[in-house]
Amino acid sequence: xxxxxxxxxxxxxxxxxxxxxNAVPDVPDFVTIDVVTVNGxxxxxxxxxxxxxxxxxxxTVTYSQYLAQAGQGSGPTDFRKNxxxxxxxxxxxxxxxxxxxxxxRGFASLQQGATGTxxxxxxxxxxxxxxxxxxxxxxxxxDNWQATDRATVSEIIYAPCGEVxxxxxxxxxxxxxxxxxxxxxxxxMDSTDSSVSTKYQFSWKRC
Amino acid sequence: xxxxxxxxxxxxxxxxxxxxxxxGTTPPPDIITIDVVTINGxxxxxxxxxxxxxxxxxxxTVTYSEFMAQVGPEAKPTDFRKNxxxxxxxxxxSGxxxxxxxxxxRGFAHLERGAxALxxxxxxxxxxxxxxxxxxxYAGPLSDDWQATDTTDVASxxxxxxGEKxxxxxxxxxxxxxxxxxxxKVTSFIAMDSTDGSIETTYHFAWxxxxxxx
Numbered sequence: 001x002x003x004x005x006x007x008x009x010x011x012x013x014x015x016x017x018x019x020x021x022n023a024v025p026d027v028p029d030f031v032t033i034d035v036v037t038v039n040g041x042x043x044x045x046x047x048x049x050x051x052x053x054x055x056x057x058x059x060t061v062t063y064s065q066y067l068a069q070a071g072q073g074s075g076p077t078d079f080r081k082n083x084x085x086x087x088x089x090x091x092x093x094x095x096x097x098x099x100x101x102x103x104x105r106g107f108a109s110l111q112q113g114a115t116g117t118x119x120x121x122x123x124x125x126x127x128x129x130x131x132x133x134x135x136x137x138x139x140x141x142x143d144n145w146q147a148t149d150r151a152t153v154s155e156i157i158y159a160p161c162g163e164v165x166x167x168x169x170x171x172x173x174x175x176x177x178x179x180x181x182x183x184x185x186x187x188x189m190d191s192t193d194s195s196v197s198t199k200y201q202f203s204w205k206r207c
Numbered sequence: 208x209x210x211x212x213x214x215x216x217x218x219x220x221x222x223x224x225x226x227x228x229x230x231g232t233t234p235p236p237d238i239i240t241i242d243v244v245t246i247n248g249x250x251x252x253x254x255x256x257x258x259x260x261x262x263x264x265x266x267x268t269v270t271y272s273e274f275m276a277q278v279g280p281e282a283k284p285t286d287f288r289k290n291x292x293x294x295x296x297x298x299x300x301s302g303x304x305x306x307x308x309x310x311x312x313r314g315f316a317h318l319e320r321g322a323x324a325l326x327x328x329x330x331x332x333x334x335x336x337x338x339x340x341x342x343x344x345y346a347g348p349l350s351d352d353w354q355a356t357d358t359t360d361v362a363s364x365x366x367x368x369x370g371e372k373x374x375x376x377x378x379x380x381x382x383x384x385x386x387x388x389x390x391x392k393v394t395s396f397i398a399m400d401s402t403d404g405s406i407e408t409t410y411h412f413a414w415x416x417x418x419x420x421x
Contacts (some may be wrong), residue, residue, distance in 0.1 A: 023339070034366055037270060040400060047347035048366040076279050076394030080315055084401055086259035121352070125259070126266030128311050128404025129354045164262035165266055166259055170313065172352075 031196045032056035033100075034088045036166060042081030043171065044190065058195035060137065061085065069186035070177035073120030082172040085192065088123075089167050100196045102169060104147045106189040110139030118147050118171045118185040124165040139178075139185060169194070177180035241262035242296040244374060250274035250289030250381065250399070264342040266405035269293065271398075274314075278322070279394025284312040290380040292400065294333075297375050308378065308406045314399040318347030320385030322395035325356050328366045329378040346393060347388065376403070 005131050038048040043063050052059040063083065070079040086196060108116050110193040123130040135147040241264060246256045251271055260267045269291075276289045316324055324345045343355040366404040381397045388395060 036259040037257035037268070038271050039255075039270035041272055041275070041398065045254045045257075059268070070225070076281055077275065077277060077317075077398075080317070080398075082315065082398075082400050084272065087256070088259075099292050118208050119352075123311075123313075123403075125261055125268045125403050126309070126311070127403075128309070130313070130354060132352075165261055165270060168401065168403075169269055172400075174316070 001029060015100075029075065030055075032090045033167075033194065033196050035061065035085055036088050037086040038083065039168070040083035041070065042068070042171075043083035045115070047185070048083065053195075056090075058193065061192045063189055063191070065095045066106075066173065066174040066189040067186055068116075068175045068188075069184060070114065071177040071180060071184040072182055073184050074177075074186075077174065080172060081200065082170060082175045083189070083192075084168060084170040085194075087167045087169065087194070089196075101148060101194065103191075103193040104135075104171065105191050105193075106145055106151075106173075106187065107143050108137050108143065108145050108187045110137060110141045110175070110185045110187070111180035112140045112184045113177075114139040114185035115176045115178055116141075116145075117172075117174040117176075117183070118145070118187070119174070120149050121168075121170040121172075122151075123163070123168050123170075126165055126167060137187070139180065145187075153175070169170055213290075228272065237395040238263075238265065240298045241267065241404065241406055242298070243267050243269070243293060244296050245294040248291035248378070250276070250287070250379075250400060251291035256291065261405075264298075264367060265407070266403065269402045270400065271402075273395055274400075275323070275383065275398040276383045277394060277396035278383050278385045278390045279396070280391055280420040282390070282394065282396075283420040287317040287384065288380060288382045290378060291379040291399070291402075292376060293404075295375045295377065295404070297406070297409075303309070308404070309356060311401075312343075312355045312357075312379065312399060313401050313403075314353055314381075314397065316345050316349055316351065316353050316397040318349040318383070318395045318397070319385075319393045322347040323379065323386050324383045324395070324401070326353075326397070326412040327380050329380075330357075330359075330378070331376050331378075332377060334373055345397065347386075367380060378400075 001197060035050045038061055043066055047064045049062045061090050066083055068079055104118055110116050116195045117134060119132055119134045121132040133149045137145055173189055175185050175187050177185055243258050251274055255272045257270045273392055274291055278287050312326055318324055325342055327340055327342040329338050329340045340359040382398055383395050383397055
């Protein structure tokens, strides 16, 4: 199985945010995440399903037609598809540190000479700064693939003091036929899983 | 990644000071908030756009599933331009304020050598002819994500005649031109994945207030 783990922290050069005045009163004593919207060329309406854990610290999104392809039988714009998740992150009072992780799983059928790419772009609503992680796969390959991006919440969860911003994860799949343009190469994403675990740090910043 | 940042403020040529308006002496009490009222256009037909608004109503994200302009052997002659228009309600607290609004556009472009594309946004108030626009250009060969940012002073964009309410329109468009590439053989396209808007309320040293109603 192709497996790439990029455990490097996302480089959102962010200021650690203190608990905000806008915290929802009923939030539990740990960080929770909720999927607000799922949309993109790889996951048009009706093709993605979201399953959230009861404690709201993890979710799974599954896709029925998230597939990028190149080569024979492929349309000229089929080589790149995206799916963007908009996520509400809620933090408890007094909180601040944790680990967020996203796992991407799918299948790749890549001819000799073809390449496939999974890319995750992470940014907060209303902020231009974008962090991204890319995982490349090379043909010949016909197997499941998996990629993991991990970040500390203090880096990933940034909102200016007193403000609340949703987190966007824009995933994309790209296939380049390369020297194999006769045959078809494709890459699918079957699921995206994200989770957040809460840790208490010895010190944290306040607004 | 292509990253075009146009931080220049929108130069609305007339920043209208209400008659009798005078700098105040105490900061206004509230913040500016925005609501997305409608989303529609050739690039974002019903069911293809999703909106997520931040809990404080100061930022929103719109994502698209088929906002793409293209030229090429399989493209229709009218596919080279697609648009999506957002209609926003901007809630300005009484007494007015000053702040910064910004819009981030993100997407992907595949442009053959010789082809060009642009992302353009028109900004205007409902019922007012005056239109401002910002444009970002891309040239092939290129096959990568792109991002563009427009930033403006709220004092200049958020104008409504005192006592009147006008929604704010942002009409975004994507265009592709084959240029010197051969659209009978190769395809060039530009897609928009998301539009993010936000308003940061800042307190300026001087601000304007509407005159008291007679």
